[in-house]
Amino acid sequence: MNTASFHANADLRLPRYQLIRDDLVRRIANGEWTPEQALPTEADLCEAYVVSIGTLRKAIELLVAEGVVTRTQGKGTFVRRPRFDSSLFRFFRFKSAEGQAVQPIGRVLKREIVKPNKAIRDALQMEPTEKSIHLSRVRLIDSKPVLREEIWLARPRFDALATLPLDDFGNLMYPLYERACRQIVASATETLTVEQANQEDAATLHVDVGSPVIMVNRVALDFAGTPIEWRTTRGAATGFQYQVEIR
Amino acid sequence: MNTASFHANADLRLPRYQLIRDDLVRRIANGEWTPEQALPTEADLCEAYVVSIGTLRKAIELLVAEGVVTRTQGKGTFVRRPRFDSSLFRFFRFKSAEGQAVQPIGRVLKREIVKPNKAIRDALQMEPTEKSIHLSRVRLIDSKPVLREEIWLARPRFDALATLPLDDFGNLMYPLYERACRQIVASATETLTVEQANQEDAATLHVDVGSPVIMVNRVALDFAGTPIEWRTTRGAATGFQYQVEIR
DNA sequence: AAGTGGTCTAGACCACTTG
DNA sequence: AAGTGGTCTAGACCACTTT
Numbered sequence: 360m361n362t363a364s365f366h367a368n369a370d371l372r373l374p375r376y377q378l379i380r381d382d383l384v385r386r387i388a389n390g391e392w393t394p395e396q397a398l399p400t401e402a403d404l405c406e407a408y409v410v411s412i413g414t415l416r417k418a419i420e421l422l423v424a425e426g427v428v429t430r431t432q433g434k435g436t437f438v439r440r441p442r443f444d445s446s447l448f449r450f451f452r453f454k455s456a457e458g459q460a461v462q463p464i465g466r467v468l469k470r471e472i473v474k475p476n477k478a479i480r481d482a483l484q485m486e487p488t489e490k491s492i493h494l495s496r497v498r499l500i501d502s503k504p505v506l507r508e509e510i511w512l513a514r515p516r517f518d519a520l521a522t523l524p525l526d527d528f529g530n531l532m533y534p535l536y537e538r539a540c541r542q543i544v545a546s547a548t549e550t551l552t553v554e555q556a557n558q559e560d561a562a563t564l565h566v567d568v569g570s571p572v573i574m575v576n577r578v579a580l581d582f583a584g585t586p587i588e589w590r591t592t593r594g595a596a597t598g599f600q601y602q603v604e605i606r
Numbered sequence: 607m608n609t610a611s612f613h614a615n616a617d618l619r620l621p622r623y624q625l626i627r628d629d630l631v632r633r634i635a636n637g638e639w640t641p642e643q644a645l646p647t648e649a650d651l652c653e654a655y656v657v658s659i660g661t662l663r664k665a666i667e668l669l670v671a672e673g674v675v676t677r678t679q680g681k682g683t684f685v686r687r688p689r690f691d692s693s694l695f696r697f698f699r700f701k702s703a704e705g706q707a708v709q710p711i712g713r714v715l716k717r718e719i720v721k722p723n724k725a726i727r728d729a730l731q732m733e734p735t736e737k738s739i740h741l742s743r744v745r746l747i748d749s750k751p752v753l754r755e756e757i758w759l760a761r762p763r764f765d766a767l768a769t770l771p772l773d774d775f776g777n778l779m780y781p782l783y784e785r786a787c788r789q790i791v792a793s794a795t796e797t798l799t800v801e802q803a804n805q806e807d808a809a810t811l812h813v814d815v816g817s818p819v820i821m822v823n824r825v826a827l828d829f830a831g832t833p834i835e836w837r838t839t840r841g842a843a844t845g846f847q848y849q850v851e852i853r
Numbered sequence: 854a855a856g857t858g859g860t861c862t863a864g865a866c867c868a869c870t871t872g
Numbered sequence: 873a874a875g876t877g878g879t880c881t882a883g884a885c886c887a888c889t890t891t
Contacts, residue, residue, distance in 0.1 A: 376880090397857090412883080417880090432857070434858080434888085434889060548849065550847060553800055555817070570802070596800035596818065600799050604794075605794045606686070623861090658864085661862080663877090663878095677876095678869085856891095859885105860884100861884080865881075867879075867880100869876080870876075870877100
């Protein structure tokens with residue numbers, strides 16, 4: 360095998376399909392292919408990695424299973440952009456006044472440039488002296504607030520957002536990150552807990568103080584696995600529902 | 607191909623690995639292999655289905671991905687029994703007084719033979735006149751109740767439990783179902799919602815009335831996909847935490 | 854028509870488990 | 873030593889998309 364194809368740190372005792380998979384994620388993380396460009400064809404990759412098609416396919420099937428790429432017959436293999444639009448619907452059942460399922464509208468209320476607390480600094484792997492951009496955001500349905508969001512971003516990567524007028528932030532954050540800062544969110548980890556509404560929750564979300572509130576903490580990562588956004592979302596537990604399959 | 611291998615309803619336009627996968631789940635549902643017995647070897651299955659090893663492996667890899675079977679090199683392929691022990695830990699972080707993670711002890715408090723309400727009857731696919739076994743159960747850590755459970759079982763399948771002394775139910779339900787009624791839980795769907803503690807919750811779980819409570823509704827299925835148990839579990843939201851990965 | 858991924862073959866050799 | 877799954881080959885033909 361042509362070992363020169365692989366990264367220096369690769370453990371050559373691993374199966375070849377595993378080495379190829381690891382090499383492909385490394386190259387995707389390096390931005391070698393964007394979500395719009397197709398990866399090389401199976402034939403080309405077979406030649407480059409000096410393996411047979413079966414081995415190569417096994418590597419790519421791993422990436423498909425992980426959600427890193429999608430394949431379409433006749434078109435090619437593409438880096439996948441995760442669909443966060445539907446993310447909220449995993450947890451909250453939002454309906455408009457007419458009972459239609461709706462995507463809440465996002466609006467940034469406040470921005471400050473601050474040093475984050477230790478928990479956020481650790482999560483974003485920031486130096487103790489580094490500053491972050493902190494955004495306060497609400498999400499509305501029929502002009503009524505349904506979610507409160509606090510967002511922290513490591514300053515250097517998102518410098519463009521430190522000066523952009525708040526009115527230009529638009530409805531969705533992740534397309535903005537991509538447009539204004541060339542930062543693509545590739546995956547995320549969310550942790551759910553339940554709290555009781557404090558004064559601020561009660562005022563913003565129009566619920567009683569002490570009533571249950573869902574808190575979703577999210578750490579969003581780029582393709583290299585580097586954390587780029589820390590976000591906490593709070594919403595009334597009334598609209599909360601989550602379903603899991605167990606095997 | 608030897609079409610005689612497949613069930614009459616099989617759609618022969620599907621890929622062979624898909625047909626083989628479907629046939630294997632059908633046979634597993636029929637109880638052809640228990641979780642202790644190995645399935646036939648790859649070589650035997652290749653011969654039986656008249657396909658090459660690559661095609662057969664693809665079928666079995668689907669089952670592995672779905673969690674229906676597990677494979678062990680040198681040993682064989684086995685029907686998988688889902689591990690529900692850890693299920694609670696997906697939602698609740700239970701710790702003993704010493705801070706150790708613990709499995710709560712289960713105790714059945716009450717049993718009645720009743721006609722279930724419509725929601726439960728529908729979930730268990732029961733006839734309007736059929737009766738069910740209703741169990742009330744608590745789960746304890748350090749002798750303190752942490753979870754309240756209400757369980758409904760369709761009478762015919764679980765007749766043995768209608769007369770079994772409550773003291774003989776033991777700690778875990780699913781091993782009991784298997785032992786006493788030969789019913790194996792193969793999968794389940796759980797739905798989480800948040801409520802506020804009522805009087806009974808408050809008394810049993812030692813929380814304040816109105817404080818947040820997690821409710822987990824579970825429908826458990828056998829290998830054939832038939833619902834066999836309906837269960838609702840309630841616990842204080844204080845100990846609740848759930849984590850999800852998004853791609 | 855050319856190029857892509859999707860399905861499938863008929864083997865080989867290796868690593869692990871059990872008698 | 874025999875039997876199991878795990879890895880890998882070097883192709884073939886098919887179905888779909890694009891030119």
